[in-house]
Structure formats: C-alpha cells, structure tokens
Amino acid sequence: MTGVEGLWPHNLSPNRLAVLERKLVLWLQAQPLPADIHEMALHYDSHEDLQLLTQKAATQGCHFSVLQPTVQAVISAKTDNFLELAEIAGLNPLEDFADAKLLGANLSGLDLIGAKLPNAYLRGADLSDINLTNADLRNVNLGGADLSGALLSDTDLSGADLHRVSLVLANLSGANLSHVNLEEANLSNCNLSDANLSGTCLKNADLYQAGLALTNLVNVDFTGANVKEARLWHDSGISDEVKADLIKRGAIFDEKIENIKRD
Numbered sequence: 654m655t656g657v658e659g660l661w662p663h664n665l666s667p668n669r670l671a672v673l674e675r676k677l678v679l680w681l682q683a684q685p686l687p688a689d690i691h692e693m694a695l696h697y698d699s700h701e702d703l704q705l706l707t708q709k710a711a712t713q714g715c716h717f718s719v720l721q722p723t724v725q726a727v728i729s730a731k732t733d734n735f736l737e738l739a740e741i742a743g744l745n746p747l748e749d750f751a752d753a754k755l756l757g758a759n760l761s762g763l764d765l766i767g768a769k770l771p772n773a774y775l776r777g778a779d780l781s782d783i784n785l786t787n788a789d790l791r792n793v794n795l796g797g798a799d800l801s802g803a804l805l806s807d808t809d810l811s812g813a814d815l816h817r818v819s820l821v822l823a824n825l826s827g828a829n830l831s832h833v834n835l836e837e838a839n840l841s842n843c844n845l846s847d848a849n850l851s852g853t854c855l856k857n858a859d860l861y862q863a864g865l866a867l868t869n870l871v872n873v874d875f876t877g878a879n880v881k882e883a884r885l886w887h888d889s890g891i892s893d894e895v896k897a898d899l900i901k902r903g904a905i906f907d908e909k910i911e912n913i914k915r916d
Contacts, residue, residue: 661724667757667778672738673727675753679744680720735760751789761799781819801839831869851890866907880904 661673726741735758739746747768757777764784771791775798782802792812801821809829817837824844832852841861849869857877864884871890881903885891891899900906 661728665728666733666759667755668733668735668738668759669727669730671750671753671755671758672735672742672744673724675750676723676727676742676744677720678753679749733759736763875899 660677661670665673723742727738730738730741732738736746739749744750746763746765750773751769752772753770754774755778756774757779758775759779760783761779762782765788766784766786768785768788770793771789773790773793776794776796778795778798780795780798780800780803783800784804785808786804787807788805788809790808790810790813793810794814795818796814796816797818798815799819800823801819803820803823805823805825805828807827808825810833811829811831812833813830814834815838816834818835819839820843821839822842823840825848826844826846828845828848830845830848830850830853833850834854835858836854836856837858838855839859840855840863841859843860843863845868846864846866847868848865850873851869851871852873854874855876855878856874859879860883861879862882862884863880865888866884866886868885868888869890870888873890875895875898879902880899883899883904884907885899885904886907896906
C-alpha cells in the first residue's frame with residue numbers, strides 16, 4: 654500500500670470498498686498478531702476504525718506491501734460487479750463475507766444460493782432480484798435495503814433487522830423470519846407461505862396481497878399493518894380475536910379452500 658494511514662482512496666464505490674475492507678480484515682486475522690487486534694478486526698464499525706486498527710497492526714510488524722497488488726487490482730478493475738471484484742481479491746462470496754460491512758453495496762441480480770452472511774451489515778444495499786435461497790442471513794442488518802423480487806426460499810433471517818426494507822414480489826416461502834424487525838417494511842405481493850414469523854414485528858408494514866398460507870404467526874405484531882387482500886390459509890398462532898381484526902382490516906382467509914382440503 655502507498656501508506657498505511659491512507660489505505661485506499663475515499664471515493665471508491667460501495668462494492669470496491671466492501672471487497673477491500675473484507676480482504677484486509679481476513680488478512681489481518683490470519684497474521685500472528687495479538688488477540689485484541691484480531692477482535693478489533695472482526696468488530697470494527699467504520700473505515701476510520703479500520704484505519705486505526707491497520708496503524709496499530711503496522712506497529713506489530715505487519716507487512717502491508719504484500720496486499721498492494723490486490724488493492725491496486727481491485728481499485729483499477731474495469732468492473733464494479735461484486736462477484737468479479739471478489740474473485741480479483743481472492744475471496745469466496747459464499748463463504749468470506751460473514752460479519753462483513755456491505756453498506757450500500759450493489760448485489761442486484763446476483764446468484765448467492767447458500768451464502769453464509771450472518772451478522773453482515775447490508776444497510777441500504779441493492780439486493781433486488783438476488784437469489785439467496787437457503788442462505789444464512791441470521792442477525793443481518795438490512796435496514797432500508799431493496800430486496801424486491803428476491804428469492805429467499807428456506808433462508809434463515811432469524812433476528813435480522815429489516816426495518817423499512819422492500820420485499821415487494823419477493824419469495825420467502827419456508828424462510829425463518831422469527832423475531833425479525835419488519836417494521837414499516839413493504840411486503841406487498843410477497844410469498845410468505847410456510848414461513849416462520851413467530852415473534853416478528855410487522856408494525857405499519859405493507860402486506861397488500863401478500864400470501865401467508867401455512868405461515869407461523871405466533872406472537873406477530875400486526876399493529877398498523879396494511880393487510881388488505883393479504884391471503885391467509887391454515888396459519889398457526891392466530892387467535893380468533895386477531896383473525897377477526899385482520900378480516901375487518903381487509904385480510905382474506907381462504908376458508909373455502911381450507912374446507913376442500915379437509916374433505
């Protein structure tokens with residue numbers, strides 16, 4: 654690197670910055686450094702924190718010059734595609750970005766089936782039309798992110814923060830959304846069939862025409878949610894009182910279908 658204090662230019666795209674920061678963190682963790690530096694690398698909160706961490710590591714004899722070719726290759730790459738940048742940096746996008754900072758990254762349309770991204774910070778990211786089927790997204794921060802049209806079947810999102818996220822037309826069938834914050838989220842025309850929403854916050858969320866067949870709705874908070882034309886069938890955890898309230902607010906319980914299935 655040209656200088657430890659600079660690391661790289663400050664005007665990089667979110668994708669380049671995310672890849673470079675992850676490369677540096679993983680490299681630092683692989684070095685024979687004191688345990689406190691490894692811990693700092695895992696839990697840094699900002700670019701400034703990473704800068705201070707890097708300076709501290711330099712005093713321990715870290716030779717950052719070995720990373721310079723990779724850094725320059727990512728900076729000068731003629732692509733901003735996240736997968737291509739990760740390949741240039743020698744990173745596995747399915748394995749190496751757990752706990753990573755991906756603020757505002759553009760992952761739109763990518764195929765990340767089975768990706769392991771627990772605790773990742775994806776606030777404001779563009780994940781529209783992404784395929785994250787069967788992925789590990791436990792405790793991720795996706796506040797304000799765009800996941801419209803995303804494929805999230807059988808994905809584990811338990812404990813995630815999805816405040817104000819867009820999940821319009823997304824497929825979340827079989828997903829684990831237990832204890833997720835979906836306050837003010839847009840879930841219109843979303844497929845939530847067979848999903849686990851136990852303990853989930855849906856305050857002021859938009860569930861217009863969403864499908865919730867066979868969904869676990871134990872202790873779900875529907876306060877202020879738009880449930881007009883949301884279709885529910887054989888869902889567990891709904892009391893008669895909650896059911897009556899949802900029907901009054903426009904939800905559709907497919908009793909006819911339920912009776913046919915029973916016959």
